[in-house]
Amino acid sequence: MGSQKEEVKLISFLCSPVCRRVEWGLRLKGIDYEYIEEDIFNKSNLLLELNPVHKKVPVLVHGNKAIAESLVILEYMDETWKQYPLLPQDPYERALVRFWIKFADEKVMYGGYVAMISIGEEQEKRVDEVRKGMDKLEELIKGKRFFGGDRIGFLDIALGWITYLLPVWEEVGSTKILDPLKCPAISAWVNNILNHPLLNDCLPPKDDLLAYNHRRRKQFNPSLYH
Amino acid sequence: MADEVVLLDFWPSPFGMRVRIALAEKGIDYEGREEDLSNKSPLLLKMNPVNKQIPVLIHKGRPISESLIIVQYIDEAWSNNKSPLLPSDPYQRANARFWADYIDKKIYSTGRLVWGTTGEVQEKAKEELRESFRVLEKELAEKTYFGGDMFGLVDVALIPFYSWFYTLETTANFSITEEFPRLVSWAKRCMQRDSVSNSVPDQYKIYDFLLDLKKKMHSIE
Secondary structure (H helix, E strand, O other): OHHHHOOEEEEEOOOOHHHHHHHHHHHHHOOOOEEEEOOOOOOOHHHHHHOOOOOOOOEEEEOOEEEEOHHHHHHHHHHHOOOOOOOOOOHHHHHHHHHHHHHHHHHHHHHHHHHHHOOHHHHHHHHHHHHHHHHHHHHHHOOOOEOOEOOOOHHHHHHOHHHHOHHHHHHHOOOOOOOOOOOHHHHHHHHHHHOOOOOOOOOOOHHHHHHHHHHHHHHHOHHHOO | OOOOEEEEEOOOOHHHHHHHHHHHHOOOOOEEEEOOOOOOOHHHHHHOOOOOOOOEEEEOOEEEEOHHHHHHHHHHHOOOOOOOOOOOOHHHHHHHHHHHHHHHHHOHHHHHHHHHOOHHHHHHHHHHHHHHHHHHHHHHOOOOEOOEOOOOHHHHHHHHHHHHHHHHHHHHOOOHHHHOHHHHHHHHHHHOOHHHHOOOOOHHHHHHHHHHHHHHHHHHO
């Protein structure tokens, strides 16, 4: 009980989808926190001290404890602050949620990022793989408002990047990944998330996302930008 | 039987080993089914249609895939058991999950590169693996297990990789035992547990298997 009163800080980066996950979790649970923006291209001593192993954001600081890795942080939050549970109670349901997050992170999010920074045949191949992943997620959400059912859950938070980052990747990479005709349930879900009262003002600004992702694409394809 | 537990497995798989260890630690009876990965069973394809990989735990007819997800499921589904695989404190649990994730990201894929490549690529992978071992030794420090006194998730996540040590040392010409004595002591300590020694094959058996695998791979080319 006492630990819930300790100060919470989030070391974050504006354009990072994994940082945004943690923020959404904090919002949904109604936890007060101090937001600390990190320049990932010029990492602070604070970050290097708090996450010496990976030197990455996000890091949640709770009292004198530092926790890194977005999914680890979210599970910690669920176990520490019992209001608005993010994971289901049943062990099998929990295993399913964890499975689909791993699948989505590896096949859809990572694949989507690589598609964004690729060109030509390589990009086509990646986009194809990501679309197949999307189809599986579409099956998962069919008939439901959210992946968590009637309310936003862990899987919705983990997949939240689809709502604000995927359109940016499509624009930057000049490609189309999410087809509203093939994935109507996901498209409806995107709208439900973007209009959710607790989350609709917790989205990274599109201009910043465009600038950051163009920067990444340029890194890998300098000849495209001149 | 309602509570029937089946494990779809492949004996040299380090990911399968993790689940074997967890089941043994908890004293759970199960039926282990060996899969021929070149000829996957209809059951495997039905139970893990997404990745078509082992290990798959089937409990009360329902499948769970991905080794660390299975291990956590085992801990949560058999939670009245006296052998918890995760501590009860949320921060310590977060720490365990963090290090299990680190091992998943850094160890197995890098180890495979050390084994499967040569020249500069292998040298680079070897350096990365060494760095990861350094980090792990630092985290282990003077503790008995990664979780302290309690054998747990992080130990389960890493100990199968011990069966690869001889292969890596021979393939990449370095001595893990000399360079990382603390890690090797920890591994030997783990291997003294029945759950581990019954689940993790001998290093030479794995070496022979991997040698055979490499020959097959090269003959396909």
